[in-house]
Amino acid sequence: MWRFMSIQNRNELLCTVNRISCVINRKGCYRHLSRTSVLSVTDNTSIIQQLQKVEGGKIKLEKFDDSKIAVLTIDNERIRNALSGSMMVQLRDAINQLEEWKEGKGVILIGASSTFCSGADLNLAKQFNSPEHGEAMCELMQTTLTRLKRLPMISLAVIEGKALGGGAELTTACDFRLISKNAEIRFVHVKRGVTPGWGGGSRLVNIVGRRMALRLLAGSIKITAKDALQYGLADDIISSDQVTLHAGMNWLKKIIDGPVNSIRGIKQIVTYADDLGTDQALQFERSVFTTVWGAPALMESLETKKKY
Numbered sequence: 001m002w003r004f005m006s007i008q009n010r011n012e013l014l015c016t017v018n019r020i021s022c023v024i025n026r027k028g029c030y031r032h033l034s035r036t037s038v039l040s041v042t043d044n045t046s047i048i049q050q051l052q053k054v055e056g057g058k059i060k061l062e063k064f065d066d067s068k069i070a071v072l073t074i075d076n077e078r079i080r081n082a083l084s085g086s087m088m089v090q091l092r093d094a095i096n097q098l099e100e101w102k103e104g105k106g107v108i109l110i111g112a113s114s115t116f117c118s119g120a121d122l123n124l125a126k127q128f129n130s131p132e133h134g135e136a137m138c139e140l141m142q143t144t145l146t147r148l149k150r151l152p153m154i155s156l157a158v159i160e161g162k163a164l165g166g167g168a169e170l171t172t173a174c175d176f177r178l179i180s181k182n183a184e185i186r187f188v189h190v191k192r193g194v195t196p197g198w199g200g201g202s203r204l205v206n207i208v209g210r211r212m213a214l215r216l217l218a219g220s221i222k223i224t225a226k227d228a229l230q231y232g233l234a235d236d237i238i239s240s241d242q243v244t245l246h247a248g249m250n251w252l253k254k255i256i257d258g259p260v261n262s263i264r265g266i267k268q269i270v271t272y273a274d275d276l277g278t279d280q281a282l283q284f285e286r287s288v289f290t291t292v293w294g295a296p297a298l299m300e301s302l303e304t305k306k307k308y
């Protein structure tokens with residue numbers, strides 16, 4: 001449960017989200033005071049260490065200081081960018097780094113080698129098939145993806161090729177989705193006799209609504225680019241003559257053109273509104289506003305008549 005706590009002083013706002021306490025400062029940056037699990041207190045450390053031993057592939061994080069956009073690449077070409085155990089842990093570590101990147105305004109999630117992600121590595125599912133392993137993997141992935149969704153920068157999934165099972169779930173952890181003309185998203189979980197477990201089921205309801213989510217999940221319906229746009233799952237289609245990463249960068253740059261404090265503040269306001277009741281969200285919005293009102297970006301724009 002989210003709990004607004006107090007304005008520390010004019011410069012800092014202290015709040016807690018479940019067991020995570022964070023402080024938001026005048027620059028719109030936040031830092032965690034503690035990083036315990038968002039969703040569970042179960043100590044799954046040893047199981048996560050076992051999962052981590054299922055190696056293969058990598059998660060690459062690049063931060064571009066000029067555009068203030070980071071690119072997270074899912075790279076496990078041999079098995080169509082399926083996530084090995086070590087990649088799940090690397091994804092968590094990359095989110096740690098992004099939380100510390102105070103200048104960042106945007107983040108792109110993309111797959112290497114012209115495809116997005118074919119879900120969890122099925123070899124991992126074969127080796128670690130107990131409910132305890134399922135619980136530990138879900139906790140790791142849900143916590144990581146919840147933190148991705150709540151980053152104070154705007155996130156975009158750029159989908160080329162296939163996003164299947166857990167791969168489809170990953171796309172739902174981003175604020176926006178761009179999909180290339182021939183790409184496909186499919187929640188294939190029922191075909192494997194399972195359900196979503198990385199938080200994608202719950203997030204899908206928020207994105208497309210309850211009835212459409214039921215259809216897409218239970219029916220394991222193949223979602224083309226055109227369908228995704230029509231269902232509100234994608235925000236735009238990338239035409240075949242465009243390089244997908246460039247198209248994603250250009251699309252995102254238009255949204256994050258404003259000053260860093262405003263962009264990060266807005267993302268946090270929207271995140272809180274999404275997770276809190278209206279009263280708390282309004283209170284939080286007011287509190288973030290006090291960190292930008294009278295701050296250098298506004299004063300400079302008043303002084304020089306500059307518009308961002």
Ligand SMILES: CC[C@@H](C(=O)O)C(=O)SCCNC(=O)CCNC(=O)[C@H](O)C(C)(C)COP(=O)(O)OP(=O)(O)OC[C@H]1O[C@@H](n2cnc3c(N)ncnc32)[C@H](O)[C@@H]1OP(=O)(O)O
Nearest residue numbers: 078079080082118119120121122123164165166189194197
């Ligand atoms: C919580 C998430 C979790 C869940 O609970 O649901 C999951 O995500 S489970 C995984 C769900 N995903 C799938 O079921 C996708 C399975 N893969 C495919 O359907 C196809 O491979 C593909 C992704 C459509 C690509 O087809 P194609 O281009 O024809 O290539 P191949 O089929 O020949 O695949 C090449 C190579 O990759 C291996 N592969 C693909 N996906 C996975 C995966 N998820 N885990 C492990 N390995 C995967 C595939 O077996 C081939 O290997 P080789 O036979 O050794 O060449």
